[in-house]
Amino acid sequence: MVSIGLDVGTGFVKCVSDYGSVIFPSLFAYRDLGKWDESQGRIEAVGKRAKEFARYPDAVIIRPVSEGRPIDERGFEALVSEAIIRVCRIGLQQNDLEREHDSDIGIIVGLPYDASKDKTRLRKIIAKRIRPKNYGIVPQVLGTLIDMNKKDAIIMSIGQGTTEIVAFDDRKPVFGTSVSQATDFITLGLGEFSYLKASTFTNHKLELRKNVDKLSDILSNKLVGFMSQLDNKNHYDIVVSGGGIMIPEMKESLETKLGRKFEIPKVPIMSNAIGLYKLATKK
């Protein structure tokens, strides 16, 4: 059986399997071919290729995930199957794996802490594309906890659409919140797809620094408020994951404002998916 951990984020899909891992932008696009094209009909694209459709004025580009939740079912389905096909293809170098390996998949998918109500809907969307043997939906930051081999910790995951803060006791989520400010807050003013360009982080240092300072004001305040509601806050290690902690100066800014250091996974943006994968291998 193939084990898979899947984290479909607002900005990027992260997927880890026995064969390796993939990451691609959470974008879905389609375009109707015109009178002068050799073939006719609708063409669809996912990930980086979907972003490239931006050069056609008649293309439709959709972000299927907002604040960590599916908002466009067709696009979300396309992201899920693309992720699974890509990770399986790494190992088997075949094209049409989807149908053949359906029943041989054990998958754990992560959702935001506040999105437990979306569980049934997510299950239905995924079942349209694959029929896994084992299947689980968990709070996505449980992935980071497991990736870091911890049992009791406060995990803060700075994503693109949301920042999740969840406290775990013996691997059980005891208290959590989703904050609606995340890296979009830092990069949105630089253009819709600026977060996809590495040059954004080198060419706009001044503006980014200002926004990092503001976002870290918000997040440190939320984290301190969060911890003040816990009985024994010193009992918990703090771990910060998600792509947001990779933005230059974010770590330093947050640590200064919090007045304490925290741990960061080796690959912060993949940490949720890595842990979800580890969970999938145990089922």
Ligand SMILES: Nc1ncnc2c1ncn2[C@@H]1O[C@H](COP(=O)(O)OP(=O)(O)OP(=O)(O)O)[C@@H](O)[C@H]1O
């Ligand atoms: N190498 C990098 N350097 C700087 N920042 C980065 C890097 N890689 C990713 N980021 C930042 O991380 C963001 C994406 O983070 P992440 O993939 O954790 O969000 P998400 O899971 O898609 O969103 P959400 O969890 O809110 O649904 C990017 O938009 C970018 O701002």
Ligand SMILES: [Mg+2]
């Ligand atoms: Mg995320």
